[in-house]
Amino acid sequence: MTDSAWIDAALTSARPQAVGALLRYFRDLDTAEEAYQNACLRALKSWPQNGPPRDPAAWLIMVGRNVGIDEVRRSRKQEALPDDDQAISDLGDAEDALAERLDGSHYRDDILRLLFICCHPDLPATQQIALALRIVSGLSVKQIARAFLVSEAAMEQRITRAKARVADANVPFETPGAAERSERLASVAAMIYLIFNEGYSASGDTAEIRSPLCEEAIRLARLLLRLFQSEPEIMGLTALLLLQHARAAARFDAAGAVILLEDQDRGLWNQKEIAEGLALIDKAMRHRRTGPYQVQAAISALHARAEKPEDTDWIQIELLYGALEIMQPSPVVTLNRAVAVSKVRGPKAALEMIEPLAPRLQNYFHFYGVRGAFLMQLGRNEEARTAFDRAIALANTTAEAAHIRMHLDRLIRDSQCAGKDHAATTR
Amino acid sequence: MLYAILCYHDEDFVGSWSKEQDAAVMKKLAVVQDRLAKQGRLGPVARLLPTTAATTLRKEEPPLVLDGPYAETKEQLLGFYLVDCKNLDEALEVARDLGAANPGGAYEIRPVGVFAPGSMAT
Numbered sequence: 001m002t003d004s005a006w007i008d009a010a011l012t013s014a015r016p017q018a019v020g021a022l023l024r025y026f027r028d029l030d031t032a033e034e035a036y037q038n039a040c041l042r043a044l045k046s047w048p049q050n051g052p053p054r055d056p057a058a059w060l061i062m063v064g065r066n067v068g069i070d071e072v073r074r075s076r077k078q079e080a081l082p083d084d085d086q087a088i089s090d091l092g093d094a095e096d097a098l099a100e101r102l103d104g105s106h107y108r109d110d111i112l113r114l115l116f117i118c119c120h121p122d123l124p125a126t127q128q129i130a131l132a133l134r135i136v137s138g139l140s141v142k143q144i145a146r147a148f149l150v151s152e153a154a155m156e157q158r159i160t161r162a163k164a165r166v167a168d169a170n171v172p173f174e175t176p177g178a179a180e181r182s183e184r185l186a187s188v189a190a191m192i193y194l195i196f197n198e199g200y201s202a203s204g205d206t207a208e209i210r211s212p213l214c215e216e217a218i219r220l221a222r223l224l225l226r227l228f229q230s231e232p233e234i235m236g237l238t239a240l241l242l243l244q245h246a247r248a249a250a251r252f253d254a255a256g257a258v259i260l261l262e263d264q265d266r267g268l269w270n271q272k273e274i275a276e277g278l279a280l281i282d283k284a285m286r287h288r289r290t291g292p293y294q295v296q297a298a299i300s301a302l303h304a305r306a307e308k309p310e311d312t313d314w315i316q317i318e319l320l321y322g323a324l325e326i327m328q329p330s331p332v333v334t335l336n337r338a339v340a341v342s343k344v345r346g347p348k349a350a351l352e353m354i355e356p357l358a359p360r361l362q363n364y365f366h367f368y369g370v371r372g373a374f375l376m377q378l379g380r381n382e383e384a385r386t387a388f389d390r391a392i393a394l395a396n397t398t399a400e401a402a403h404i405r406m407h408l409d410r411l412i413r414d415s416q417c418a419g420k421d422h423a424a425t426t427r
Numbered sequence: 428m429l430y431a432i433l434c435y436h437d438e439d440f441v442g443s444w445s446k447e448q449d450a451a452v453m454k455k456l457a458v459v460q461d462r463l464a465k466q467g468r469l470g471p472v473a474r475l476l477p478t479t480a481a482t483t484l485r486k487e488e489p490p491l492v493l494d495g496p497y498a499e500t501k502e503q504l505l506g507f508y509l510v511d512c513k514n515l516d517e518a519l520e521v522a523r524d525l526g527a528a529n530p531g532g533a534y535e536i537r538p539v540g541v542f543a544p545g546s547m548a549t
Contacts, residue, residue: 009443010440056440219442219443235479272476276476278514279476283482286515
């Protein structure tokens with residue numbers, strides 16, 4: 001690896017810890033970020049000459065803190081910030097001392113706080129994600145704008161607005177208590193899942209541009225799990241992301257159209273990610289403290305374990321969706337369970353199950369896709385066509401619409417049909 | 428004499444390599460490995476899954492299962508096994524049997540991501 005590639009990787013991996021510590025120290029996001037940027041600039045000068053420091057994060061925190069203090073003094077001409085900011089003459093010694101302190105108590109909560117301020121409940125989901133990618137992951141505004149398919153100026157504005165709101169939110173800087181920590185953990189997990197879905201819900205033509213979001217979400221989930229090693233739901237979340245992402249290479253055809261789970265070339269699934277996901281589920285199960293991420297990961301795992309679509313354990317999947325329905329009642333979960341039911345007990349039972357959902361899902365693309373598929377299997381082609389037309393009208397991406405159109409073409413081709421199912425889960 | 432060469436690095440750092448960077452490193456390593464393999468000197472090579480996938484069994488009575496990698500520094504790495512297991516429970520069972528035969532210390536149980544059996548004549 002070249003120097004610059006090496007340094008880039010080191011700065012990326014040190015960033016959450018360094019910005020988190022600087023935020024605790026300066027108690028202001030902009031100051032902390034600026035201090036970190038300055039430290040990075042110095043790293044780019046110093047590291048190629050003097051070799052890499054043993055602990056890049058500790059180096060960046062130390063330098064960032066000193067630079068930040070100077071900046072604050074210069075701009076405000078006031079007393080120094082409270083704390084042990086004695087002049088540090090020998091960076092080596094100081095680095096040792098600091099590294100030791102970092103291993104200790106603050107490290108976890110610094111990173112958790114940094115993630116947590118991005119998921120302020122007043123912020124809409126897209127702003128939470130943008131803020132986290134900017135602050136925690138350190139993606140450039142340009143990179144984020146590209147992933148969101150908006151202009152750089154619009155993204156800049158979105159992030160600035162989000163930051164202003166976060167600054168007013170007064171997130172406490174004291175070490176959180178156990179209950180507070182677990183609340184923060186849950187919000188952060190939800191945000192990481194949002195980042196992933198933002199990337200995963202891309203259509204074929206944008207999948208490549210947006211896949212860095214998925215990869216970043218996995219990196220953050222692993223980071224969180226390393227900090228909270230015994231949290232089964234964080235194991236579940238990480239497993240879920242890995243197992244879904246493992247299918248990435250098989251999800252779209254060359255023209256960018258969606259390929260359903262049962263039609264995917266399973267040889268393209270990433271076995272390494274599957275292995276890691278399965279290992280994490282194994283670990284989580286031992287805790288016997290189930291939760292929505294673990295259940296969803298377990299469903300994904302059953303798909304991953306099936307070498308052929310026919311091998312899929314739909315009975316188990318139906319049970320798991322049933323468990324998820326109890327934890328997180330939602331018509332979308334019921335819709336997914338209905339797909340499993342159609343495999344186990346046939347389309348008639350499945351159709352009866354989803355009919356009552358119609359009023360709540362009347363603007364939901366997948367509802368009509370699934371309904372149309374069930375009707376088609378029952379030979380009720382005229383009704384199926386109506387459902388598919390409605391699905392096309394509600395499609396979020398061109399790939400979704402193209403997929404439904406394929407069903408319609410099939411209906412037109414042969415009025416007698418033995419078509420394929422379509423489901424929200426089977427993407 | 429057989430030598431084991433154990434790989435240590437910052438996982439965050441390695442984890443933030445891009446796919447291309449990772450592949451480039453692996454390609455360079457493969458050149459060294461191929462040379463050794465042709466000479467019949469290379470034994471099994473394994474790349475382990477991240478420490479987040481690790482479980483540790485403390486060989487106490489009764490044995491204590493902990494999430495995460497082995498973290499103590501007062502004990503030293505003395506050896507390792509590669510065992511084919513269906514799942515974590517099976518691996519823990521093996522570790523418990525080994526631990527009963529040799530109490531004290533700990534085993535870190537880590538799934539293997541990439542495995543090459545090597546070319547060494549046994």
